[in-house]
Amino acid sequence: NAGVTQTPKFQVLKTGQSMTLQCAQDMNHEYMSWYRQDPGMGLRLIHYSVGAGITDQGEVPNGYNVSRSTTEDFPLRLLSAAPSQTSVYFCASSYGTGSGGTGELFFGEGSRLTVL
Amino acid sequence: AQSVTQPDIHITVSEGASLELRCNYSYGATPYLFWYVQSPGQGLQLLLKYFSGDTLVQGIKGFEAEFKRSQSSFNLRKPSVHWSDAAEYFCAVGSGNQFYFGTGTSLTVIP
Numbered sequence: 001n002a003g004v005t006q007t008p009k010f011q012v013l014k015t016g017q018s019m020t021l022q023c024a025q026d027m028n029h030e031y032m033s034w035y036r037q038d039p040g041m042g043l044r045l046i047h048y049s050v051g052a053g054i055t056d057q058g059e060v061p062n063g064y065n066v067s068r069s070t071t072e073d074f075p076l077r078l079l080s081a082a083p084s085q086t087s088v089y090f091c092a093s094s095y096g097t098g099s100g101g102t103g104e105l106f107f108g109e110g111s112r113l114t115v116l
Numbered sequence: 117a118q119s120v121t122q123p124d125i126h127i128t129v130s131e132g133a134s135l136e137l138r139c140n141y142s143y144g145a146t147p148y149l150f151w152y153v154q155s156p157g158q159g160l161q162l163l164l165k166y167f168s169g170d171t172l173v174q175g176i177k178g179f180e181a182e183f184k185r186s187q188s189s190f191n192l193r194k195p196s197v198h199w200s201d202a203a204e205y206f207c208a209v210g211s212g213n214q215f216y217f218g219t220g221t222s223l224t225v226i227p
Contacts, residue, residue: 004159031213033215035217040125040219041219042120042206042217042218042219042220043160043206043215043217044217045214045215048213048214050213056213058214059214090159090160092160104150104162104165105150105152105160105162105208105215106162107152107159107160107161108159109158109159110157110158110159
């Protein structure tokens, strides 16, 4: 089992460029999410999805787009990169949602993005 | 709004010493609580979780955590730390479809 796979692992962009961070999971998880990790700030939720065709915003959604056309894939798009989006990005999935929360998150290894 | 506080940014312990990492949360109901560990350059790995039931939960790598409702705390403990435990530790609360993470505690282990 590959678990959660993120690509690319490293990327350097210039301000204004666009790119897509890919995330795929092979665990048939309904729930998928994107976080960014910045020093001293922990992980902050960007967007999440509770199933194919359903997405919602998290704490820091501005500047990012997502879509969920299949259960397996949840790409994160930066439409016009800014230096403030320099960060480490993590994709995570979970096996379901409940009234009090989801099961634990399974994380990818991260994608380090630098915007010049 | 839900929040998670890890008051210790950095902790240094000697190998073989005991460890306690603090976590306090703000949440209206009994939350789903988690501890994750992150080694340098890696993703986060689940150490343990609390959903309900026994308030003392056991996890991997010899870690345990105790849920104290009256103190809104979920502190992580290990009786004897190994050098390989050096990492960043994150406490998290699951609420509905969102997770809230603390800012992390960095653990250094001295030989």
